[in-house]
Amino acid sequence: MTEEIIIAGFGGQGVLSMGQILCYGGVIEDKEVTFMPSYGPEMRGGTANCIAIVSDEKISSPILTKFDTVIALNQPSLDKFEHTLKPGGLLIYEASTIINPPKRTDIDILPIEASNEAAKMKNIKIMNMIVLGAVLKKKPIISLESAILALQKVLPERYHHLIPLNKEAIEKGMELAEKASVTA
Amino acid sequence: MKKEFRLMKGNEALAEAAIRAGCDAYFGYPITPQSEVLEYLSGEAAKRTGMVVLQAESEIASINMVYGAAGTGKRVMTSSSSPGMSLMQEGISYIACGELPCLLVNVQRGGPGLGTIQPGQADYLQAVKGGGHGDYKVITLAPSTVQEMVDFVGEGFELAYKYRNPVLILTDGALGQMMEKVLLPELRPRKTEFEPWGSTGKTPDRERNVIYTLSLQPDVMEQWNQRLQAKYRIIEENETRCELIDCEDADYILVAYGLVARICQKAAHIARDKGIKVGVFRPITVYPYPYAELNKIADKVKGFMTVEMNAGQMLEDVRLAVNGKKPIEFYGRQGGMIPSPEDIFHKLEEKIIGELV
Incomplete structure (x- = not known):
């Protein structure tokens, strides 16, 4: 199995930490991983994106143009990366802020109102973890346990008291994804 | 014992590998996309091994500090990115001529001029065909994974001492910035033994060790060149990978x-x-x-x-x-x-x- 993912959004939405958690989770599960951030001018106060690859095999190119999963946290990211999804791939987007939904019909689309849910949970910063939960429900790239262990590695120690809240957010995302697939 | 893999950024993994290779000193100057090397070493190295980590006033100063410190026989290194590497070429020529070991790292970005901070490979000819003046060669390793960014630090120092020659890790901004799974080597102690050729102060039992790169007699300088060339032929014979x-x-x-x-x-x-x-x-x-x-x-x-x-x-x-x-x-x-x-x-x-x- 090889899962090639692109995560995109505004700087500060937690795009890079989502990718790092997926990759660290992969390391914990003895998989091969590559995390490729954008480090150019766009990162310095604009859109940010990263490629995360988790695989059972040795990974070749960290540079990709087609993905198994696209995670879009804002409208420009959805517009930019919708067409990069492979047919049959999974597109998850943050539905509270994206007004123009995706148009493709050959892909699996899951809108998640992550910002609204995060606001209900009284911490807007866990929006990315709600989305991550939804991804992991649809595609168990790494287990929930590995994601929690990865949080301990990725988050600086001064934020470790927030791990239970992050876990709750991941579980919330999983719940939302499950509901969506039942209604769909 | 189960080996522990870590998820690390190329530049940081390289810096950690330098500490673990028992590096004695790093002299550098920040430039994107390799600044994490200096940043990482500034935070950790001195405390852990007593290694010297110094931000020089320029790349020219850095490479000449490497030249001086390498002359004592200590395990020393620097790193930079393309425009900074150009500034270092004169010093590298001196180090190669003086037959001193050191590790150099070029995290290449696009050029020419100040170019861009995005990755590039346009310093290839500079790296392998000379770069500075005179007939000299720098052993050049080209990693393609973050794991190789780690492994080539230890191997680079080995080669540098084996041949008393500078070794360059020629990588790029993408490898420097991306994160992959790495297995780090065990911490190796810093170098305490003196090299017989090291310029460390005269002791009564031997002649002075003087490191110089000048000879005004052309026949002497030609012999010197021939000695270097003979060494390069041995390197070509044995170290091609x-x-x-x-x-x-x-x-x-x-x-x-x-x-x-x-x-x-x-x-x-x-x-x-x-x-x-x-x-x-x-x-x-x-x-x-x-x-x-x-x-x-x-x-x-x-x-x-x-x-x-x-x-x-x-x-x-x-x-x-x-x-x-x-x-x-x-x-x-x-x-x-x-x-x-x-x-x-x-x-x-x-x-x-x-x-x-």
């Missing part, structure tokens, strides 16, 4: 080093899915270059395409290696652009396969 990926049955070969070699592997997979047998030839040492290995492959295949993030620099070495046996095409991106696997496959189809069927 390359990786052949799916080359056994291949009709076409992509030749690339570093990051681009990995993108080429994906391009080769795309080709094989379409029934076209493509292999990848990856030089691991770009000086000494694996000419003989590449020449051997030329007997069995229909053609080559060299892929680089420059306008065709390693292409010159590929031509020397293949020596007219088979057609060679080139595909390159510049200015910080990275070729995609699909781009490479399409160029291969258009330039080589299309021509030959």
Whole structure:
């Protein structure tokens, strides 16, 4: 199995930490991983994106143009990366802020109102973890346990008291994804 | 004991490997995309091993500090990115002439001039054909994974001492910035023993060790050059390394080093899915270059395409290696652009396969 993912959004939405958690989770599960951030001018106060690859095999190119999963946290990211999804791939987007939904019909689309849910949970910063939960429900790239262990590695120690809240957010995302697939 | 893998950024992994290789001193100056090396070492190294970490006032100062410290026989290094590396070339020529060991790292970005902060490979010729003045060579290792960014630090220091010669890790901004799974080596103690040639102060039992790079007598300077050249021939004989990926049955070969070699592997997979047998030839040492290995492959295949993030620099070495046996095409991106696997496959189809069927 090889899962090639692109995560995109505004700087500060937690795009890079989502990718790092997926990759660290992969390391914990003895998989091969590559995390490729954008480090150019766009990162310095604009859109940010990263490629995360988790695989059972040795990974070749960290540079990709087609993905198994696209995670879009804002409208420009959805517009930019919708067409990069492979047919049959999974597109998850943050539905509270994206007004123009995706148009493709050959892909699996899951809108998640992550910002609204995060606001209900009284911490807007866990929006990315709600989305991550939804991804992991649809595609168990790494287990929930590995994601929690990865949080301990990725988050600086001064934020470790927030791990239970992050876990709750991941579980919330999983719940939302499950509901969506039942209604769909 | 279970080995612990960590997820690390290329530059930070390289810095951690330097601490663990028992590096005695790092002298550097910040430049994107390699600043994390200095940043990481500033935070950790001195506390852990007592290693000296110094931010010099410029790259020129850094390399001359390396020159001085290497002269004492200590394990020393510096790192920079393309424009900074250009500033260091004079010092590297002196270090090579003085036959001193040291580790250099170039996390390449697109050029020329200040260029861009995005990755590039356009310092290839500077690295392997000289860079500074005079006839000298720098052993040059080209990692393609974060794990190799780690491994080549230890191996680089070994080679530097084995041949008393500077060793360069030639990498790029993407490898410096990306994160991968790494297995770190055990911490090796810092170097405490003195080298017999080291300039560490005269003791009563021996003559003074003087390191210099000047001789006003041409016959002496020629002998000196001949000694260096003899050493380079030994290095070429013994230290050439390359990786052949799916080359056994291949009709076409992509030749690339570093990051681009990995993108080429994906391009080769795309080709094989379409029934076209493509292999990848990856030089691991770009000086000494694996000419003989590449020449051997030329007997069995229909053609080559060299892929680089420059306008065709390693292409010159590929031509020397293949020596007219088979057609060679080139595909390159510049200015910080990275070729995609699909781009490479399409160029291969258009330039080589299309021509030959």
